[in-house]
Amino acid sequence: MSIFSFLFGGSGNTSDAIKVLDGENYKRAISKGKVQLVDVRTPREYGAGHIKNAKNIDFFQRSSFEAGFSKLEKGKPVYLYCQSGNRSLKAARRLVAMGFSEIYDLKGGYRAWSY
Template sequence: MSLLSFLFKGQSLPDEIQILDREEYKKAISKGKVQLVDVRTKGEFMSGHIKGAKNIDFFQGSAFDNAFSKINKEKPVYLYCQSGNRSQRAARKLVKMGFTEVYDLRGGYRTWSY
């Protein structure tokens, strides 16, 4: 068993969540109007974000839940954060809320902007 599989055992992603690398993500969100959400803080969002993204801060608790309750659960949602950690946590939460197709940017915004 590798160290990574040991550290992350039991943390496999639900089928509804897919992690896309930067090029796959860019191609997917360029296909027209998508539900693109930056789950970073407002300050992080204001310092730079992917064009067309809506900012819904993962750390805002009930405001996060309320904002996602207004988003179509039947359509794909594309998430990202700074490094990929928060957006994976957000993706798991969205699946519990009933979202059926969630995509996450591998490595987060820091991989997008280089």
């Protein structure tokens, strides 16, 4: 375990499953076709603006969070974002615990999205 992983609560499995992409690479990845794109902000935040085709699954509503993600395919990549990148990273860790193995997080969140 690296010192970074130790300090920030990550494990080898988590860092292998979660990758943080900058806006350009994230945009390129989600534009390749049908992807599992999820906005983990609140419905109010989502309603104020979101990335096209993103599904809203609120991180703070634990039961609906788990129910929403249980409908997604664990073997396919999941692309997450929140407002700043903090919530989506926590959501990504939760998804690893739920059995997802390929998770992409938008660096800087929706706030940094300019596309």
